[in-house]
Amino acid sequence: xxxIKELNIENGYYLFKLEEILxxxxxxxxxxxxxxxxxxxxIKRLMTGExxxxxxxxxxxxxxxxxxxxxxxxxxxxxxx
Numbered sequence: 001x002x003x004i005k006e007l008n009i010e011n012g013y014y015l016f017k018l019e020e021i022l023x024x025x026x027x028x029x030x031x032x033x034x035x036x037x038x039x040x041x042x043i044k045r046l047m048t049g050e051x052x053x054x055x056x057x058x059x060x061x062x063x064x065x066x067x068x069x070x071x072x073x074x075x076x077x078x079x080x081x
Contacts, residue, residue, distance in 0.1 A: 007049035012078040016049040021066055021073065036061045046073065 003019035
C-alpha cells in the first residue's frame, strides 16, 4: 500500500512522499529525526501534507540524508486543462 498523501489546492495538488521513502528504506521516523536534527512535528507535517510552508533548509537536510531530490519528497502536479 502506497503511503503517499495528496493535498488538493486550487490549481492542482501536492504529493507528499516522505512516508513512502522511509518505508521503502526501512528508516524509522525517530532515526530520521535524530540523524537530521529535525523536529518531530515538521517531519509529521511533511508526511501528512498538513502544512502551510515548506522550509527549504529542512528539505535540503532530508534530501542530503536520503540521497534524493526534492521531488522525491514533495511534488506539485498542476491540474490538466
